[in-house]
Amino acid sequence: MIREIHILRDDAAARYSSVLADATGALLTRSYEEATEVLSPIAGEVWMGSLALHGKTAEGVTVRTSRSVPDRIRAQVFLRDGFLCSYCHGRTIPRNVLVALSDVFPDALGYHLHYKRGALHPVYWALAPEADHTLAHANGGSSEIENLTTMHARCNTMKSSLAVESLPEVAAAARTTSGSWDGLLSRYADIVIAGNSHGRRHAAPDYHLRWLRDYGLLEDRARVLTAAAGRT
Numbered sequence: 092m093i094r095e096i097h098i099l100r101d102d103a104a105a106r107y108s109s110v111l112a113d114a115t116g117a118l119l120t121r122s123y124e125e126a127t128e129v130l131s132p133i134a135g136e137v138w139m140g141s142l143a144l145h146g147k148t149a150e151g152v153t154v155r156t157s158r159s160v161p162d163r164i165r166a167q168v169f170l171r172d173g174f175l176c177s178y179c180h181g182r183t184i185p186r187n188v189l190v191a192l193s194d195v196f197p198d199a200l201g202y203h204l205h206y207k208r209g210a211l212h213p214v215y216w217a218l219a220p221e222a223d224h225t226l227a228h229a230n231g232g233s234s235e236i237e238n239l240t241t242m243h244a245r246c247n248t249m250k251s252s253l254a255v256e257s258l259p260e261v262a263a264a265a266r267t268t269s270g271s272w273d274g275l276l277s278r279y280a281d282i283v284i285a286g287n288s289h290g291r292r293h294a295a296p297d298y299h300l301r302w303l304r305d306y307g308l309l310e311d312r313a314r315v316l317t318a319a320a321g322r323t
């Protein structure tokens with residue numbers, strides 16, 4: 092069943108991240124059926140609101156004009172910031188991890204490569220982070236890691252309407268936050284392996300392998316390759 096979502100609840104990041112964390116736990120320690128049950132409160136939702144995606148061109152996508160940041164640098168920024176948004180301080184889950192979950196649960200968590208409106212679950216809007224320039228690129232800000240901060244795509248869009256001088260304080264506060272949240276990265280490889288065994292692949296065959304490398308998860312990457320080899 093498809094449920095159109097036009098407005099996100101204020102607690103969307105907290106709610107979606109906790110459902111996905113619980114569903115991932117159920118998938119990896121119990122069963123696919125139990126994970127599906129845990130996901131059911133948010134299953135089949137599709138986002139009908141605004142969308143913005145860095146560095147891609149396609150129908151229905153708002154393309155940002157700022158210089159794109161290499162994936163390896165984005166991974167470092169997210170790790171440094173503990174996968175927390177510097178704008179709302181909420182949890183983020185990287186897009187690559189969300190795609191891996193969509194691979195496992197293609198009907199419950201819809202994904203579309205080009206963010207086609209009506210085909211994408213709202214978790215991509217509510218949870219996926221971008222590496223945002225603290226000092227805008229247009230104002231001379233660099234794409235060095237020191238000038239980048241983790242921010243929900245959604246918050247990044249809201250931030251655009253704020254005065255620049257109000258931002259550094261918010262970013263600094265977020266960097267002092269510590270916690271146990273890791274954006275589900277520690278379970279990423281296992282989700283990919285689960286997706287390979289009973290999912291539907293949404294991205295290029297090496298997409299997850301490249302992200303595992305970019306996050307420095309080389310042992311996990313080797314484990315995914317071994318699991319894939321065992322299936323052929």
Ligand SMILES: [Zn+2]
Pocket residue numbers: 176177178179180181242243246
């Ligand atoms: Zn945020």
